Amino acid sequence: xVKVTQSSRYLVKRTGEKVFLECVQDMDHENMxxxxxxxxxxxxxxxxxxxxxMKEKGDIPEGYSVSREKKERFSLILESASTNQTSMYLCASxxxxxxxxxxxxxxxxxxxx
Amino acid sequence: xxxxMQIPQYQHVxxxxxxxxxxxxxxxxxxxxxxxxxxxxxxxxxxxxxKSGEVKKQKRLTFQFGEAKKNSxxxxxATQTTDVxxxxxxxxKNEKLTFGTGTRLTIIP
Numbered sequence: 017x018v019k020v021t022q023s024s025r026y027l028v029k030r031t032g033e034k035v036f037l038e039c040v041q042d043m044d045h046e047n048m049x050x051x052x053x054x055x056x057x058x059x060x061x062x063x064x065x066x067x068x069x070m071k072e073k074g075d076i077p078e079g080y081s082v083s084r085e086k087k088e089r090f091s092l093i094l095e096s097a098s099t100n101q102t103s104m105y106l107c108a109s110x111x112x113x114x115x116x117x118x119x120x121x122x123x124x125x126x127x128x129x
Numbered sequence: 130x131x132x133x134m135q136i137p138q139y140q141h142v143x144x145x146x147x148x149x150x151x152x153x154x155x156x157x158x159x160x161x162x163x164x165x166x167x168x169x170x171x172x173x174x175x176x177x178x179x180k181s182g183e184v185k186k187q188k189r190l191t192f193q194f195g196e197a198k199k200n201s202x203x204x205x206x207a208t209q210t211t212d213v214x215x216x217x218x219x220x221x222k223n224e225k226l227t228f229g230t231g232t233r234l235t236i237i238p
Contacts, residue, residue: 049226051228056138056230057230058135058217058228058229058230058231059172059217059228060228061225061226061227064224064225066224072224074225075225075227106171106172110226117162117174117177118162118164118172118174118219118226119174120171120172120173121171122170122171123171
C-alpha cells in the first residue's frame, strides 16, 4: 500500500512564527502536492513538485514556500504564519504518468493564534 | 483558470434513499476522477472516467461522464450509513488536479 505520512496531525502556532509541515511518501513517486482544505472551498492547490529541487506554484501560493531536497520528502513552509492560514493541510503524491491517482496523507490541522 | 463546480454543497438523506452529486466544468475535460473523504479522514480515490458518455458502476455507486465531457455525476442507490462523507470530483488540466468544492452527505438513520 502507498503510504503518505504527514509529520503532525495537529499544530498550534502563533502569528509570525515560521512553520514547517513535512510530508514523506514511500512509493518512489515523482509527483507531490500540497493542498489546503477549507469548508465550502474544497481542496485548493498551494504548490506542487514533479522532481527533486523542482517546484511549481499552484492556485494559492501566496504566503507559502516549499522545499524538495529528496524525492520522498516535500515540505511546506509558512515563512510568517498568519491567522488566515488556519486550515487543514493535505499532502498528496502521484505515480509517474502525471494524470494519475492522488494518494493523500492524513492531513495536518494547523491553528494560527 | 479551470473551474470545476459541484452541487449540492450539502445533502441530507434518509437511510435507504438515493443520492446524487453533480460536477460541471466550463471547459472540456480530458478525464474526471471521484474521491471520497470520510469524516475526519483524507480523500480516497474512487474511480476515473475518460471516455465521452462513459458509465461505470461500483456496487451501489454509478459514475457518469457527459457526452461533451464537461459534466459528471455520482449516484448512490439505497444509501447506507457507511456512505457518509464528502464526495469530490476532480479533473486534470495543465499538470494540475483541480477539485470541485465537494458534496457533504449525511445519512439520517
